Amino acid sequence: MIVARGQITISVTKDGQYPAQEFAKSTSGTVAPTSGWSKTPPACGTNEYLWMRTGIVIPPATSPVSWTTVRIGAIDGATGAKGDKGETGPTGSQGIPGTSQYFHVKYSANANGNPMSDTPNTYIGTAVTTSAAAPTANTSYKWVQLKGSQGIKGDQGIAGPTGADGRTSYLHIKYSDNGTTFTANGGETPGAYIGQYTDFTAADSNTFSAYTWTKVKGDKGDKGDKGDTGATGAKGDKGETGPTGSQGIPGTSQYFHVKYSANANGNPMSDTPNTYIGTAVTTSAAAPTANTSYKWVQLKGSQGIKGDQGIAGPTGADGRTSYLHIKYSDNGTTFTANGGETPGAYIGQYTDFTAADSNTFSAYTWTKVKGDKGDKGDKGDTGATGAKGDKGETGPTGSQGIPGTSQYFHVKYSANANGNPMSDTPNTYIGTAVTTSATAPTANTSYKWVQLKGSQGIKGDQGIAGPTGADGKTSYLHIKYSDNGTTFTANGGETPGAYIGQYTDFTAADSNTFSAYTWTKVKGDKGDKGDKGDTGATGLPGALIRPRGEWKANTNYVNNTQYRDTVIYNGNTYSCRTDHTSGSSFDVTKWTLFNEFINVATHLLVAQNATIDILGTSGLFIGNQAKTQGWLMTGGSIKHNVTGLELTADGKLSLPKTGAILVGGKTFISDGKIVADFIDVNKLVVKRIEAVDGTIGGFKISANSIGTGSTSIPTIDKKEMFLYDDMIGFNSKNRQVIVGPFSTMGVDYLGRFYDHRSRPYDINRGVSISVTGGRDNIALAIDGGIVVDGKRGIDEYIEIAQVWYNGSTRTKVLQFKNGILWSATW
Numbered sequence: 159m160i161v162a163r164g165q166i167t168i169s170v171t172k173d174g175q176y177p178a179q180e181f182a183k184s185t186s187g188t189v190a191p192t193s194g195w196s197k198t199p200p201a202c203g204t205n206e207y208l209w210m211r212t213g214i215v216i217p218p219a220t221s222p223v224s225w226t227t228v229r230i231g232a233i234d235g236a237t238g239a240k241g242d243k244g245e246t247g248p249t250g251s252q253g254i255p256g257t258s259q260y261f262h263v264k265y266s267a268n269a270n271g272n273p274m275s276d277t278p279n280t281y282i283g284t285a286v287t288t289s290a291a292a293p294t295a296n297t298s299y300k301w302v303q304l305k306g307s308q309g310i311k312g313d314q315g316i317a318g319p320t321g322a323d324g325r326t327s328y329l330h331i332k333y334s335d336n337g338t339t340f341t342a343n344g345g346e347t348p349g350a351y352i353g354q355y356t357d358f359t360a361a362d363s364n365t366f367s368a369y370t371w372t373k374v375k376g377d378k379g380d381k382g383d384k385g386d387t388g389a390t391g392a393k394g395d396k397g398e399t400g401p402t403g404s405q406g407i408p409g410t411s412q413y414f415h416v417k418y419s420a421n422a423n424g425n426p427m428s429d430t431p432n433t434y435i436g437t438a439v440t441t442s443a444a445a446p447t448a449n450t451s452y453k454w455v456q457l458k459g460s461q462g463i464k465g466d467q468g469i470a471g472p473t474g475a476d477g478r479t480s481y482l483h484i485k486y487s488d489n490g491t492t493f494t495a496n497g498g499e500t501p502g503a504y505i506g507q508y509t510d511f512t513a514a515d516s517n518t519f520s521a522y523t524w525t526k527v528k529g530d531k532g533d534k535g536d537k538g539d540t541g542a543t544g545a546k547g548d549k550g551e552t553g554p555t556g557s558q559g560i561p562g563t564s565q566y567f568h569v570k571y572s573a574n575a576n577g578n579p580m581s582d583t584p585n586t587y588i589g590t591a592v593t594t595s596a597t598a599p600t601a602n603t604s605y606k607w608v609q610l611k612g613s614q615g616i617k618g619d620q621g622i623a624g625p626t627g628a629d630g631k632t633s634y635l636h637i638k639y640s641d642n643g644t645t646f647t648a649n650g651g652e653t654p655g656a657y658i659g660q661y662t663d664f665t666a667a668d669s670n671t672f673s674a675y676t677w678t679k680v681k682g683d684k685g686d687k688g689d690k691g692d693t694g695a696t697g698l699p700g701a702l703i704r705p706r707g708e709w710k711a712n713t714n715y716v717n718n719t720q721y722r723d724t725v726i727y728n729g730n731t732y733s734c735r736t737d738h739t740s741g742s743s744f745d746v747t748k749w750t751l752f753n754e755f756i757n758v759a760t761h762l763l764v765a766q767n768a769t770i771d772i773l774g775t776s777g778l779f780i781g782n783q784a785k786t787q788g789w790l791m792t793g794g795s796i797k798h799n800v801t802g803l804e805l806t807a808d809g810k811l812s813l814p815k816t817g818a819i820l821v822g823g824k825t826f827i828s829d830g831k832i833v834a835d836f837i838d839v840n841k842l843v844v845k846r847i848e849a850v851d852g853t854i855g856g857f858k859i860s861a862n863s864i865g866t867g868s869t870s871i872p873t874i875d876k877k878e879m880f881l882y883d884d885m886i887g888f889n890s891k892n893r894q895v896i897v898g899p900f901s902t903m904g905v906d907y908l909g910r911f912y913d914h915r916s917r918p919y920d921i922n923r924g925v926s927i928s929v930t931g932g933r934d935n936i937a938l939a940i941d942g943g944i945v946v947d948g949k950r951g952i953d954e955y956i957e958i959a960q961v962w963y964n965g966s967t968r969t970k971v972l973q974f975k976n977g978i979l980w981s982a983t984w
């Protein structure tokens with residue numbers, strides 16, 4: 159087996175120059191080693207980093223004049239096991255109805271959109287308005303290049319092998335449209351004719367007659383049968399992000415359903431991504447169960463046809479082909495499983511002129527490439543963004559939308575760019591239309607047509623000829639695949655599978671006999687779930703993103719441990735790659751395109767005018783790196799993973815019984831109760847207050863009373879007030895007023911007025927009653943006797959004064975009845 163692993167470097171050499179590279183290890187991850195450099199990578203132990211240096215050797219020197227050194231290995235902690243699946247978040251709340259807005263699309267051959275049309279072209283223009291009528295001015299649209307521009311001229315082709323006389327031959331190729339003159343770009347643009355010649359000069363000749371011309375593009379023939387679908391082309395550069403649309407017209411709730419299948423008719427279908435994807439739009443949240451309810455389109459490109467066999471190359475100087483053999487070992491003494499083909503901790507290598515690998519362990523030179531597990535290391539540098547992960551599980555169905563004006567999305571297909579004729583069967587072009595009617599438009603002009611399948615690519619150039627064997631016969635390596643080791647996979651064994659079969663002979667055509675191949679299992683069984691790795695150390699704080707607006711000339715931009723500058727240039731966002739002061743023009747080598755990514759794993763994230771959709775059971779976690787404390791945003795809610803405090807999807811604040819809310823650093827709500835030193839409000843309106851303890855305005859609250867004091871008259875200086883359900887009283891030193899029934903010393907009272915203050919030079923007044931202004935004014939009506947100074951009042955006359963009046967003595971007589979003064983006479 160001939161294997162090339164890791165990195166293959168192909169360099170164009172000049173005047174005998176050739177590249178050199180050496181390896182060394184060091185315990186420092188920032189300072190390169192000064193010694194220990196060798197041609198092969200050393201085995202790295204605990205807390206050791208692998209370094210590489212490269213340079214150019216210019217004969218007759220045997221080593222480079224200068225080296226470029228980089229660290230290519232880092233110490234990382236073991237990867238932890240995948241965490242448990244989080245709980246499904248609550249259903250999102252009802253969306254807010256928005257103002258009707260319309261999305262318009264135009265195309266143009268020019269960057270400014272003038273002139274523009276509805277036919278797809280190099281540039282696409284978009285506009286969002288509140289009118290259903292599309293704007294007619296090209297300036298009303300945002301224009302972005304839809305097709306990639308012509309690439310720059312490629313580097314000089316790789317030099318062919320050196321011939322027997324040691325001189326390097328060069329193959330020169332140019333193109334012509336008419337067989338008499340070069341095409342544009344000095345003949346570099348492909349045309350109907352190809353011209354070739356070989357010599358020992360690297361530079362292409364600009365003389366047309368120096369080339370031997372062959373017409374490679376025939377005259378246009380009759381329209382042939384429809385060709386097989388071509389392989390999917392490479393993904394083009396991402397266009398500029400269009401402007402954020404305003405809130406659309408709320409419509410009748412519609413649901414978009416997706417299923418997958420291995421077959422074109424969708425039977426059987428499942429939720430696991432497969433070769434075909436089926437889509438359906440219904441007014442029900444439940445997905446259709448019939449495969450015929452879905453539109454089925456091929457999601458993965460079909461296997462392309464096998465390329466032609468390359469032309470055999472010229473025989474080398476001695477006619478012998480060298481082979482690099484590689485096997486692996488886990489312990490440095492025996493091969494790994496599968497005869498040493500399974501990668502392990504050690505790699506063994508040797509070269510000879512025999513194609514077959516040796517099964518003798520000592521025939522290989524062994525190097526340990528996997529160091530012992532070291533102590534928990536510092537956090538490694540951020541790696542490149544990983545490949546797109548498997549499709550996540552379908553999230554929960556959203557809630558019913560607000561009823562609005564119904565809008566319907568219609569799809570048709572056609573073999574032609576103008577959509578005529580059109581059908582419901584997926585084809586090369588797809589047409590879309592949005593109407594307010596459930597009935598699909600019948601006119602092809604009502605749809606926007608876009609090419610769905612890539613056009614058939616031109617046939618590739620002839621492959622590079624392989625080396626001729628020692629006997630002058632060209633050998634061919636044949637490869638097919640199997641899923642079970644007994645039969646070919648689909649497409650006659652061309653579809654990759656768990657087993658790979660190989661054999662070599664001198665016949666270009668592949669054999670269809672399964673036993674003709676030597677089979678090797680290349681996909682191991684799924685291993686047991688590994689132990690959970692140690693938690694990695696917390697990384698250093700990342701650089702702070704610093705938006706600088708539009709790019710400007712003669713301006714200093716930085717990328718250091720503190721800041722990473724970003725700018726906007728020609729509608730794209732760029733991140734500064736290295737510290738520099740800008741010149742008069744934008745230097746793309748100093749910047750990295752920083753627009754939008756499908757999958758992002760980074761310490762730094764910028765999203766200008768963006769909306770982050772957290773769909774289904776997916777969530778956004780904001781907290782510490784270990785995710786032991788923080789907030790999870792999912793399903794329209796925000797919930798703390800420790801306290802359980804949650805802002806629910808329906809706009810409510812939910813607090814568990816054991817949770818608490820702090821205000822001003824103090825607990826305000828705890829265990830379902832409001833806890834506060836005081837409540838400061840202008841007006842407090844409650845339906846019911848129940849209080850059996852505490853104070854109000856300094857008055858004590860008990861189970862059946864409010865206030866302090868009792869019916870006992872205080873003899874010390876204090877002020878008291880007490881309120882029972884049938885009595886109220888006021889106390890101060892030697893004074894008391896009680897209104898209401900009470901008993902003391904076995905005597906019942908309805909009230910008491912008491913003032914026993916000692917004031918020899920002042921008057922103590924008990925009760926003052928003033929009643930005037932009526933026909934009769936009764937200040938006090940008593941039905942019953944009275945007690946005066948401890949004695950009951952009686953009915954009698956009392957003489958209280960004698961005076962001399964007009965020569966005689968007069969006496970003032972008071973008459974009492976039932977202890978009440980009845981009359982006063984002289």
